[in-house]
Amino acid sequence: MSDKVLYVMYDDDEVLKNSAKKLVAKGVKISEVFSPFPIHGIDPIIGVKNTRLGIMAFLYGLTGLTLATIGMRYFMVVDWPMNIGGKPNFSYLENMLAFVPISFEFTVMCAAHGMAITYLLRNKTLPGMPAQNPDPRTTDDKFVMEIRLSENHKVTESELDGMLQEIGYLELDKKEIK
Amino acid sequence: MQKEAAIREPLILGHKTYHDVTEDVCRPIEDKAPKMWYILFGIALVIGLYGVGSIMYLLGTGIGVWGLNKTIGWAWDITNFVWWVGIGHAGTLISAVLLLFRQKWRMAINRSAEAMTIFAVFMAGTFPLIHMGRLWVGYWVMPIPNQFGSLWVNFNSPLLWDVFAISTYLSVSLVFWYIGLIPDFATIRDRAKKPLAKKMYSILSFGWSGRAKHWNRFELVSLVLAGLATPLVFSVHSIVSFDFATSVIPGWHTTIFPPYFVAGAVFSGFAMVQTLLLIMRKAMGLEAYIHTKHVEYMNIVIMVTGSIVGTAYITELFISWYSGVEYESYAFINRATGPYWWAYWSMMTCNVISPQLMWIRRLRRSLLFTFFISIVVNIGMWFERYVIIVTSIHRDYVPAAWSMHFPSHIDIAVYIGTIGLFFVFFLLFARFFPVLALNEVKTILKGSGQSYKESPDYHKHH
Numbered sequence: 255m256s257d258k259v260l261y262v263m264y265d266d267d268e269v270l271k272n273s274a275k276k277l278v279a280k281g282v283k284i285s286e287v288f289s290p291f292p293i294h295g296i297d298p299i300i301g302v303k304n305t306r307l308g309i310m311a312f313l314y315g316l317t318g319l320t321l322a323t324i325g326m327r328y329f330m331v332v333d334w335p336m337n338i339g340g341k342p343n344f345s346y347l348e349n350m351l352a353f354v355p356i357s358f359e360f361t362v363m364c365a366a367h368g369m370a371i372t373y374l375l376r377n378k379t380l381p382g383m384p385a386q387n388p389d390p391r392t393t394d395d396k397f398v399m400e401i402r403l404s405e406n407h408k409v410t411e412s413e414l415d416g417m418l419q420e421i422g423y424l425e426l427d428k429k430e431i432k
Numbered sequence: 433m434q435k436e437a438a439i440r441e442p443l444i445l446g447h448k449t450y451h452d453v454t455e456d457v458c459r460p461i462e463d464k465a466p467k468m469w470y471i472l473f474g475i476a477l478v479i480g481l482y483g484v485g486s487i488m489y490l491l492g493t494g495i496g497v498w499g500l501n502k503t504i505g506w507a508w509d510i511t512n513f514v515w516w517v518g519i520g521h522a523g524t525l526i527s528a529v530l531l532l533f534r535q536k537w538r539m540a541i542n543r544s545a546e547a548m549t550i551f552a553v554f555m556a557g558t559f560p561l562i563h564m565g566r567l568w569v570g571y572w573v574m575p576i577p578n579q580f581g582s583l584w585v586n587f588n589s590p591l592l593w594d595v596f597a598i599s600t601y602l603s604v605s606l607v608f609w610y611i612g613l614i615p616d617f618a619t620i621r622d623r624a625k626k627p628l629a630k631k632m633y634s635i636l637s638f639g640w641s642g643r644a645k646h647w648n649r650f651e652l653v654s655l656v657l658a659g660l661a662t663p664l665v666f667s668v669h670s671i672v673s674f675d676f677a678t679s680v681i682p683g684w685h686t687t688i689f690p691p692y693f694v695a696g697a698v699f700s701g702f703a704m705v706q707t708l709l710l711i712m713r714k715a716m717g718l719e720a721y722i723h724t725k726h727v728e729y730m731n732i733v734i735m736v737t738g739s740i741v742g743t744a745y746i747t748e749l750f751i752s753w754y755s756g757v758e759y760e761s762y763a764f765i766n767r768a769t770g771p772y773w774w775a776y777w778s779m780m781t782c783n784v785i786s787p788q789l790m791w792i793r794r795l796r797r798s799l800l801f802t803f804f805i806s807i808v809v810n811i812g813m814w815f816e817r818y819v820i821i822v823t824s825i826h827r828d829y830v831p832a833a834w835s836m837h838f839p840s841h842i843d844i845a846v847y848i849g850t851i852g853l854f855f856v857f858f859l860l861f862a863r864f865f866p867v868l869a870l871n872e873v874k875t876i877l878k879g880s881g882q883s884y885k886e887s888p889d890y891h892k893h894h
Contacts, residue, residue: 286644287643290450290454290619290642291871292650293647297644305645305648308652308656311656325575326587329575329584330584330587338588352587355667356592359593359600362661366657366661367607370607370653373611379614380639384634385639387618393618
């Protein structure tokens with residue numbers, strides 16, 4: 255199915271945010287915004303939900319803590335209860351204090367790396383991936399809204415053009431996607 | 433956009449636009465390197481290679497080539513380790529702790545401070561590894577199932593805690609740094625004209641496109657990583673201090689060590705940041721982004737942490753007398769008046785007196801003075817570790833075993849060599865990487881840029 259995409263460019267984050275607000279109020283669906291830095295407050299306007307990566311970080315951390323506990327219990331208590339100065343490790347709890355530093359470090363290690371890997375995978379940003387921003391200037395000082403006609407059945411292309419004329423923009427680029 | 437009080441000094445001087453920020457940071461990378469860069473790189477490389485050669489010789493011959501003896505089993509090696517790890521504490525402190533405290537001035541310095549952290553921790557990691565003597569069995573520090581019977585590493589030992597702490601710290605700092613670098617690499621990629629540069633930065637930027645959802649995730653990941661890295665920074669140097677504090681050696685067996693080491697680490701780390709940034713801002717023309725106010729903020733951190741360190745020194749001295757333990761008191765009397773008095777008093781002068789000068793506003797805003805003090809603090813913090821390590825063990829319980837430590841030329845070469853290698857890495861970073869978190873700086877341009885703050889509408893709309 256062929257689709258037509260409008261790239262509406264601005265040179266200021268605040269101006270883009272105001273235009274997006276006006277367009278959304280008129281029932282236009284904005285599929286994407288490309289910007290050189292995070293535009294605070296754009297997410298609720300264009301309907302981007304908050305990420306749940308924080309929950310993932312917590313789960314990875316919990317995994318790390320569990321692994322560290324199981325591991326150290328096995329190494330130091332079950333498999334070879336090390337006897338230091340006549341004080342063998344009889345149970346995990348009795349020797350817990352000595353295990354706190356590594357439990358903490360391993361929790362942080364799993365949480366941080368787990369979250370970072372999930373972040374890269376979910377973004378599909380990995381070594382060798384091609385850049386997808388519509389204009390190279392969007393990583394410098396330009397801000398672009400992407401509007402797909404296939405996602406906007408309520409408005410026709412000419413109506414959309416009219417709205418954009420009224421709201422104003424810096425540059426408008428139209429592309430056919432096959 | 434966030435407004436700030438009018439009386440606050442702007443963080444970005446001059447009339448900068450978003451595009452100017454990109455230009456200012458990317459131009460030094462895209463232009464040819466100045467002659468000075470090649471000269472410095474050459475010097476650092478020669479020194480670094482001399483260090484690598486010395487390490488090879490050490491590995492081939494054994495650690496007997498160091499000036500260690502039966503009494504003094506730890507000296508320059510561990511001193512250098514702790515010194516480098518301490519330096520490596522500023523970067524993550526700046527990027528994580530200051531992020532949690534919403535300190536916007538961190539944005540100009542966090543990238544290079546983190547780079548410094550990572551390279552410093554590399555150098556730190558070298559010392560315990562070569563101290564093993566047999567580097568090729570270094571993997572024995574990991575709990576790997578093996579054929580030596582049921583033989584596991586000792587999880588009760590602070591030395592093993594250190595293995596986990598340093599490797600977690602290094603890898604998490606690296607990830608934190610790189611995740612911030614990705615969008616900035618994308619900026620360089622989109623500007624690159626030469627095909628090779630375009631290809632390289634394209635790989636490094638992981639195909640970053642700046643989508644709204646990605647920025648949403650980016651902000652959360654930075655925040656959570658900062659939340660994880662903050663206790664990590666404090667834990668790492670606490671654990672380094674446990675290497676000493678959990679032993680029974682008078683002078684090491686001290687409960688004050690963890691906070692005292694952490695404060696010392698931040699103190700020395702910020703000093704190294706000052707040393708590097710004062711040169712870099714000039715060489716790369718970044719005076720508008722890293723200016724007197726940033727230097728002043730860092731000097732205040734140096735003053736505060738320096739005062740904590742000074743208090744710890746004096747507390748330690750008092751407690752050694754107050755404890756009533758003869759051996760404990762002697763360890764400290766010996767430090768101050770024994771054969772290593774010069775090391776002790778260098779430490780005291782550099783670390784206790786010099787940061788107090790920062791109470792004077794004119795001095796802490798003077799770049800030249802700051803540079804001088806930063807070097808003094810770096811030297812002082814090396815002596816601190818040397819004093820703690822060597823003076824505590826050189827006169828132990830049996831006077832017949834008393835000894836002195838004289839560094840061999842390999843001791844010196846390995847230490848100087850790591851400084852060379854550190855600068856090799858740092859110069860490569862300054863040449864090819866965006867030294868300023870440029871896209872992050874753009875977010876504070878309207879809130880804290882000079883031209884915006886001075887414009888009449890700044891305080892009108894909200």
